[in-house]
Amino acid sequence: MRYSRLALVLAGLLVLLGGSQAFAQTPAPAATWSVSDCQGCHDKAFSPAYTRSAHGKADQSCVNCHENVAEHAKAQLAGEKGPVPSMKHLKANDLNQTCLSCHEKGGQANYESSMHARRNVACTACHSVHSPKSVKAQLKTARDPETCFTCHKPERAKSMRTSHHPVREGKMSCSSCHNPHDGARPKMIKADSINELCYSCHTEKRGPFLFEHAAVREDCMSCHEPHGSNHPRMMLQKLPNLCWNCHFTGSGHFGSGDSFSTQKAGNQRLAPVTGYPTVNSRFVERSCKNCHVNLHGSNSPSGAYFVR
Numbered sequence: 001m002r003y004s005r006l007a008l009v010l011a012g013l014l015v016l017l018g019g020s021q022a023f024a025q026t027p028a029p030a031a032t033w034s035v036s037d038c039q040g041c042h043d044k045a046f047s048p049a050y051t052r053s054a055h056g057k058a059d060q061s062c063v064n065c066h067e068n069v070a071e072h073a074k075a076q077l078a079g080e081k082g083p084v085p086s087m088k089h090l091k092a093n094d095l096n097q098t099c100l101s102c103h104e105k106g107g108q109a110n111y112e113s114s115m116h117a118r119r120n121v122a123c124t125a126c127h128s129v130h131s132p133k134s135v136k137a138q139l140k141t142a143r144d145p146e147t148c149f150t151c152h153k154p155e156r157a158k159s160m161r162t163s164h165h166p167v168r169e170g171k172m173s174c175s176s177c178h179n180p181h182d183g184a185r186p187k188m189i190k191a192d193s194i195n196e197l198c199y200s201c202h203t204e205k206r207g208p209f210l211f212e213h214a215a216v217r218e219d220c221m222s223c224h225e226p227h228g229s230n231h232p233r234m235m236l237q238k239l240p241n242l243c244w245n246c247h248f249t250g251s252g253h254f255g256s257g258d259s260f261s262t263q264k265a266g267n268q269r270l271a272p273v274t275g276y277p278t279v280n281s282r283f284v285e286r287s288c289k290n291c292h293v294n295l296h297g298s299n300s301p302s303g304a305y306f307v308r
Contacts, residue, residue, distance in 0.1 A: 037073065038062045045130045053138050055129055065098055065129070092122035099123045107182040114183030126180070148174045158228035165226065165234075177226070194219055198226075209297030211304050215246060216296050239287035
């Protein structure tokens with residue numbers, strides 16, 4: 001009995017000694033690695049913009065994002081090359097997984113199914129941890145439209161047109177309508193549909209109406225270009241051309257009582273002649289809206305043709 005107890009004590013001592021040697025050979029854990037240990041050499045990474053940012057204010061260590069920090073420091077002290085903890089060599093997916101390990105809530109929860117992730121866009125393509133230029137979100141530019149326009153050139157061109165949302169005036173931004181981290185909705189918009197997104201600001205167009213315009217009910221983008229247009233109210237075409245895309249027959253506005261003029265040779269009716277209306281069609285000034293003033297819908301008992 002006495003020898004068995006002695007054997008147990010010796011075994012316990014061997015385990016403790018072996019564990020202490022193994023601990024001495026492993027790098028220091030993240031909790032024991034201070035930011036000041038890196039700041040002595042990498043002073044450029046600790047810019048004033050970084051110290052004021054959310055990452056700079058958080059009680060975090062560099063090893064939370066960078067790998068092989070302890071091995072890198074040990075090699076530098078020994079005058080050796082050693083591993084480089086820089087994240088610039090990482091692939092987009094690997095880098096994004098590092099960011100998503102903390103940013104896993106809100107809109108970022110569906111980031112991996114977004115178009116940005118499917119096209120291998122890294123978080124650092126838009127965000128800068130150590131040198132942010134924006135007040136919020138640590139972007140590489142002062143405002144998010146400038147960041148988005150680096151890739152989305154056609155949308156930038158449209159925003160410079162005559163009729164546009166006040167994005168370039170600073171009253172709106174791309175993130176007013178889009179969530180660049182959310183892949184649960186089409187075009188990464190902030191609503192379940194285009195119409196619901198538009199109605200969040202244009203509430204007077206929501207309805208319900210007694211008489212509804214089919215084009216409006218289907219999609220606001222049937223008539224409007226949200227990023228900008230050279231036509232009034234960001235319309236896709238000028239009036240009446242826009243209306244003719246759907247109302248090209250049966251309107252009775254083409255001067256002959258029908259939507260088409262008809263050529264006659266004696267008593268023989270020839271093929272209808274398509275084209276623009278005659279001078280009697282009264283398409284002047286606001287064109288169709290001279291009479292059809294409530295194109296988004298009407299609640300008037302006599303508003304079947306949206307004249308009220």
